Amino acid sequence: MTASTSVGSGKAAPMTAEERKVIIASSLGTVFEWYDFYLYGSLAAIIAKQFFSGLDEGSAFIFALLAFAAGFIVRPFGALVFGRLGDLIGRKYTFLVTIVIMGASTFLVGILPNYASIGVAAPVILIILRLLQGLALGGEYGGAATYVAEHAPASKRGAYTSWIQTTATAGLFLSLIVILITREVTGPNFEVWGWRVPFVISVLLLGVSLYIRLQMSESPAFQKMKNEGKLSKSPLGESFGQWKNLKIVILALFGLVAGQAVVWYTGQFYALFFMTQVLKVDAYTANILIAVALFVGTPFFLLFGTLSDKIGRKLVIMLGLLLAIITYLPNTPVSIFNNLTHYANPKLESAMANAPATITVDPAECTFQFNPTGTAKFTSSCDIAKQVMASNSASYSSVAGAAGTVAKVKIGETEIESYSSKGLSKDEAKAKDTAFKKDIRDALNAAGYPTKADPAEINKPMVLLLLTILVIYVTMVYGPIAAYLVEMFPTRIRYTSMSLPYHIGNGWFGGLLPTISFALVAQNGNIYHGLWYPIVVAAVTLVIGSLFLGETKDVDIYAND
Structure with missing residues (x-):
């Protein structure tokens, strides 16, 4: 790795109550940002009708999903822009900017006139707002993870940064709950105007997040570098123009983040897609089951983050990848997705066997x-x-x-x-x-192929157990990764260097997973064939990470080279 393996000043002082408060507050702000980001994905079908109604129904939904994907595609560019700012002017002020951009963009989606009101300007403005959301999120994660890690005692970096790792799941969970409540309250008006409520009330979350972040102090590691006059004058040049740093960026992408991303998206997004689109479980039931699985699984982020402080980040993450690969494999006794079919839609399983x-x-x-x-x-x-x-x-x-x-x-x-x-x-x-x-x-x-899953035949306890196992894999590969990435790079270029591989991995390898998996299913014909994409990517990461990445839990993150 690029930092010294001696434990330095990061271990000298335990975390104070004030520092702990600041770290929890930064995690809370990040929850709100993920909430904003996932609202769009959860409401894509309704947004298609509101903003792309000039197209036929199928094309409208496709373009709505494309607008959602745009937020993922631009995330690496946000990482470059805000990562550079974070290494030049500080962690605190940079993600003050990202929270404002994210919150304002989300609120504006909630009040944006639809296609029927202002024509083609509506989808154009919507896509611009999505791009701004993606740019902001590209700068958010690296800042929050770096900020928390640079406040934490050296022996507890995995434990404290794992709070950041809960934020994406918590944000998704919060968005699902708000949507379910709003749908219940507004009834048939939800698709008319009720869908706007979750977006509009995000302005309250923005106010809380902004207040919290204004109370935070600057990262001690950054402040130390600034006081010593050792800040990087060209974070982008140092990160990607010098081979000694660039090779770590490449290893971080292919030996760590790419596999983590596909496991994350398989466990939380593809599982929902598989339940609703393939097994034809009604959306309400599927969302409830996913939400409960997320609720049950979220504490495991903290468990595996803490465990990584004791036995190492690498072992926990690589074991998570291995377990995911084994149980994603289709048509085996331990295949989670084959078992989901068995317990969620047994008639479909029977029809495929009896009438191929x-x-x-x-x-x-x-x-x-x-x-x-x-x-x-x-x-x-x-x-x-x-x-x-x-x-x-x-x-x-x-x-x-x-x-x-x-x-x-x-x-x-x-x-x-x-x-x-x-x-x-x-x-x-x-x-x-x-x-x-x-x-x-x-x-x-x-031939007995059902048009939808029979609610009376869904074995909800078993489906919930399988979904929870998928979430636990997510917590294994994702819980320790913030600490791992922070420890791979020196302070002067940390924000920039860790943000880019993280957002390429999650924005591109993860964000394109549904599209690639659907193409694989259509090409091969087997409903489980889309799983080969996360299996192959996770396997490549497992091999590269196991062979070429070292353990980092004892590095001194105050080291400058």
């Missing part, structure tokens, strides 16, 4: 349906058939047909011919699409 589906295709006309921008059009009979089967949560196997074969779907004993939309008018394509989807759905119904 196939698609006979010309392989040359099949494409990999990776569509992160939502703008690609898939027009071949193969792609259309695969899309429709995937949207119905129906696993299938592909059979290679002769060149020029029009794709044929076989479900049980029923065979349905697909179609190509090339050269068709909009009305013709729509009519073909409607008829084909109806034929597929009728055949699936006849």
Whole structure:
């Protein structure tokens, strides 16, 4: 690592009551920022209707998700901008700026006129606000983690920074609870105007967060560097222009953060997507189960952060990756997602076993349906058939047909011919699409494939247990990571250096997980095939991290080189 392995001044004085108060306050402020960020994702379907109503329903939802993804994509740029400021002018003032940008952008989403009121200006302004949110969040995490670690006693850095690690889960949990309460209170008006309430009341959270952060003192490590005149004049140049630092940034990304990100997004986002979109569990039940799992699992962030102070950050994180890889593997007795199907939608499991589906295709006309921008059009009979089967949560196997074969779907004993939309008018394509989807759905119904999970057959205790295990994996890989990243870099460039790999890993490797996993499912035909993306990324991180990363729990974070 880049810092000395002797424990220096960071261990000399235990944390005072005032310092502890400041650290908890900084964590609370970060909860509010994550709350703001996740509101949009949770309400994407409603936002699609409000701001992209000039498009058809499917395209509107895609562009709403694209606007959500934009917040993830720009996070590394926020890390560069605010990381540099944090290393130049201080941790405190930088994330005062980030909280204002995040809070103001979220409030403005709540009062922004919709497409029906101001036309195309509505989605344009919405996307700009999302970009501002992403930039702010890109600067927030590095500042909060660095600030907390630089206040903590050396022997408790994992324990204290693990409070920061709870904030993303707590923010997601808070956003789900506020949405559920608002939906209950506003009833049928929720989709008309009630959805705005969670955004608007975020201004209260902004006020509390801003007040709290104004009371905080500057990080002692930064203040020491400033007093000694040793601040970096070019944090970006030192972090990424010098190989000795750049190689640590690269190792942090591929040997630590990328795997952590896919486990995090699989355990908290993909699990929800899988429950609602694949297993067809109603959204209310799925959200409640996820919220309870998050509530039960959150204390484990603190447990594993504290444990990393005793046995090391690396061991805890790598073990979490290994357990996730083993239990993500589909079609094994310990597969969590196979067991979710068994306990949440047993009729779907039974139908896939008793009436397997196939698609006979010309392989040359099949494409990999990776569509992160939502703008690609898939027009071949193969792609259309695969899309429709995937949207119905129906696993299938592909059979290679002769060149020029029009794709044929076989479900049980029923065979349905697909179609190509090339050269068709909009009305013709729509009519073909409607008829084909109806034929597929009728055949699936006849074969016993359910349109939704039967609430009476959902084994909620077992589903909750499986979801909680997924969250515990998240806490293993995420709880110690703030302390690990802080300890990898010297004080003068710490904010900049740790922020970029963190936000590339979480913003890109994690943020694109739903899109990539859905493309893998559509390509292969198996509803579990999307799990290979987090499995492979986590495995790469496990190998690189195990071989090339050292332990950091005893480093002196006041070291300057």
